[in-house]
Amino acid sequence: MPSTRTWLITGASRGLGRAFTEAALSAGDRVVAAARDISPLATLTEEHPESFLPLALDVSDREAVFKTVERAAAEFGGLDVVVNNAGGLLYGMVEEATERQIRDHLDVNFFGAVWVAQAVVPHLRARGSGRLLQISSMGAGGGMASVGFYGAGKAALDSVSEALAMEVEQFGIKVTVVQMGGYATGLFTTGTTATTPDPAYDTLRAQLAEMWGDDAGPAPSTAAPALLKLAELPDPPRRLILGDRSYDLVQEMNRARTEQYEAWESLSRMAPG
Template identity: 80%
Template sequence: MSSARTWFITGASRGLGRAFTEAALSAGEHVVAAARNVEPLVELAEKYPDDLVRLALDVSDRGAVFEAVERASSAFGRLDVVVNNAGGLLYGMVEEATEEQIRDHLDVNFFGAVWVAQAVIPCLRAQGSGRILQVTSMGSGGGMASVGFYGAGKAALDSVSEALAMEVEQFGIKVTIVQMGGYATGLFTAGTTTTAPDPAYEGLRSQLAEMWGEDAGPDPSTVAPVIMELAGLPDPPRRLIAGSRSFDLVQEMDQARVEEYRTWEPLSRMALG
């Protein structure tokens, strides 16, 4: 009997999802790779014909997600590691974003991950085991100008995933929120929807561009070993920051928030609740 685990990875055709898919296959695991466009995975399918199954999937379609998970669990007889990675970026100021852009963005980044979680839990519960890795962001703890809706979707996923972890631990299912740092995933190109810019924010846009610079970050393959080790831990953390520089930045942001709370503590304590 094969000891290889079966991975179900969304957003598997590029960026982080592609890196995780390649790492799992290289380790001798089975992978069901889901993405809207699975053509970029043709070479991998030829290289690993017995270990890779490609599924075309739009995670914003709840019915399609449930059908895909049923096919995924049947492909190799079980599911062991579920990586909720599919997502995109809505770039623009809060005032600029249209209702359609906001809803479409959250349909993928938040609701899509929820549909996947809902679909895989019965399978994992029946097995009495399984891992769900929820890919969020190092910035999910607070908002940042021009990427507020991206942060909002990831923050919502953080919160739901904390609840999910408490709910399913009794079934032998472990949930980890993976707060990703910045990697060269193509998110700001192929995965981006941009608002129509309002001239009123031109100065702020220039400041942000200067602050961020042109460094796209390290290659996604550099974080794949972290995911592989995380998936094998018998007692994994609820949250993990993925990235050395990102770890430091998150600590700084958290400390700044604590200091602000302390500064205004007297005002907070005027209320009795």
């Protein structure tokens, strides 16, 4: 990989995407930053006129994704690192969500990420190298009340990304599913679509609010050094939990799942297959 890399980062105008963008620029790399609203990126354009290109993009629009990737690759002579980060949150119980809300959510969080992956792979394959970092969530391994559709989209992305990693490794492309912990990204505010609350779930909603508390998590900038390190590894992992506390929580969830499987092993083995 060249000493000066070219990054394509989606969802780059705020949160983790903005933090990754600023870190890559500070490292001396070039960045194409894609977001629905690129106006918050104006200061970076002024500070890095030769190495920064903001492009307006709605990742749910497949045709627009392919056109934007073509322009991004042409601007700096190719792509080296792609951070598939754009996404949002659908907050509410499964019963409460409308069909439109569910489809719109998955159009961005799952299908949008797939469109980006499909668009960039030919460019990375042509170079015989490249990194595709699929930004997922520590919660992708199982459902959680009130954020079930967010977890579903990330779980689907995780599965597709592992398949993609196997498919494109032969071309020198490395894919890593980055399971992010909780950071103060604004996901639960500006990035949220909320269902209309059903009073039947008021008690559970209150319990969840008490369990989660008011801690928004560390600043997104604290995750950037680890992501840059990941992009440099010659043989990166296919999955990485990003977050100190999150690592412990994911391990706890995995142990609890294993214990449940083992507790019901006899019932599992009643059926052939």
